Amino acid sequence: MKIKIQEWDVYSLGDHAIVFSLEAKVDTNIVQCITALATFIKDKNINGIIDIIPSYHTLTVVYNIVQFLNPNTNAREQLTLFSNNLLIDFLNQHKTKTKHQNSIIKVPVCYDIYFGLDIENLSVAKNISVEEVIKIHTSTIYEVYSIGFLPGFTYMGIVDEKIQMARHEKPRMNVLAGSVGIAGLQTGIYPTNSPGGWQIIGRTPWNIFNREETILTKFKVGDLVQFYSIDKNEFDKMNEHK
């Protein structure tokens, strides 16, 4: 199944998912449109839709074949009809809406070299002071473009070119939960201790992933985030990591 409605491409992903896709760009308007469509579909509570995954410019909708599709009609035609009607409804409702009004989540980060294992290297490589790195990292309002890699791993952008740096060629064996890193134009937070290749510039005392059903993650795709700098003492006081 493959259709195009205005700027949207819709296509099947195997036999149990479809993808709604916009232009492949890291762009605030695009991700806002994707999350708006995600909410629109979620609110419809459609029988048989089991996962709705927004990420950058795509929305992947996973369905249960038996619950979602009618056995007596051609699957391709059903999916085409479904996507067509859904997008037309969505575009009609969202014509008038413009910019989002999400509040900004302020996230404390300790940039001390005790946590920011790569901040000195990054400052040398980019030929600016550590203070400048912190100033630039904390002055941008980031947007959550995707969550994945690990449960709760938060991909945010867009990082100022002055502090952009590629991943390590060889990932570290263990990056601490809460570590804040840079990978190219993205900045992200490690939810749990794990191997990882991002340039680590600090650590948040927040526990951003919790197995408790009512909490799970602190962020969702489309959220706005701004970091602020705290010192080691403040970190210890706010520390949610066990």
Added chain:
Amino acid sequence: MSIKIIKKGLSDSIQDNGRYGYQHLGIQPSGCMDIISAWLANKILNNDLNNAVFELHFPSSQLLFENDYTICITGANFVPVINDKSIELNKPIHVSKNDILTMFQPIEGRTCYIGIHAQLTDPLWLGSHSFSKETIQKDVLINFKANNKMDTQNIESNKQLIEEMQKWVFDHHAPIHIIPGPAWTHLSNVSLNALLTYPFEITTQANRMGFNISGPKLTLTIENNFLSSGVTRGTLQLLPNGDIIVLMADHQTIGGYANLGQIILVDLPRFAQFKTGQSFKFELTSLENANQLYRNIYEKFQH
């Protein structure tokens, strides 16, 4: 009422139909690798199809039953032995308190299931008992509350289903069917031809997250670097070195490598049972065919 792990296996876990509804938070769905064999165990035991089962790989965990249970072993044949007596697959088996189940030798397949005619009373996480990348550890108690003792006299009713599903899951000669994905059209002509012509082989790098397969090196006509987007089980991701990794039950929720296509759901159990070194070919199929096959198999388990 529990089952004790007295020896830890290589990578065993408890699984069910999986944990859907949380992939937007990066929580992978997990669930049984070979769902058909797991369903078969539950069907034979008159359980709900979603009842939690043990999923074993070889070398497998050794289980001590601290209660009487009726169990059923399906999927891979690892030569199951109770105390020192070997037992049959695909049959309800009564086990008594203090019996020990050992898997002796991997004869056929990669993934074995133990269904229990009992309810797992350990807490659910987000609606599922499926382990999420964790494995079963030594000395752990898995708490199954036994149902009434099962009548194993009248078991002929599932005979045909067992035969059909065994044939389906362990047919090593049938091709693995795929539906083209978004990066399909970016494959070079030579690669596209190679993907559908030459055999591929399961490598030693294969686990619940994904199976690395080896075969002809494939190339794209564009750079293999995409913004991450949602993936499903059965997704064929093209790695930068030209090899393919097939995403399995514990797959990451998003991926940034070229998404070449998906193995259809009904062929995944067969693929999941392939041992290291097993060779196979890919073949294209239609969405229509994939959906119809899935529905056929699903419906066979409904009565």
